[in-house]
Amino acid sequence: MDSMTLIAMVSIVIAGLTTGFGTMAPALGEGRSVAAALSSLAQQPDAAATITRTLFVGLAMIESTAIYCFVVSMILIFANPFWNYAIAQAAGR
Template sequence: MDSLTLIGMVSIFTAGLTMAIGSIAPALGEGRALAQGLLAIAQQPDEANNITRTLFVGIAMVESTGIYCLVIAMIILFANPFWDHMVSKAGG
């Protein structure tokens, strides 16, 4: 197995691991936020509009963590500096 194949395999594995681990925390955080938001609405129905608006902003903030992990995985797959260095070294 040559070094290009090894770098490709490690890059794909790392991107998958990044998405797997990076999506667990946002999913748990969103579930907990939604449960607490629904509990707050059930206890104070008059404030449902304010609670819902705040809940959506909070969920968007939590979701940004998963989006950052997606961006990092895409960089690892498509703009990997190690891959470019090895290809230029092999070609030249």
């Protein structure tokens, strides 16, 4: 059962790190975007519609990189092909 334990451990570690570190940059990038949006609103309140629309499109694109990380994490925890192969090997052994 040693090799299964190793795969499980590695999957846990990487699932956590990928989400933990991979969401850092999106959070910072979104913070910067929101801050810029707020300054822009204060500077030009009449363009509020364009600004908020552009902001939401931008946030969606930035959030997409966080979601890539979350997806990889979820694949590693719940749909890990290496783990499935190992279970199949262990069951067939």
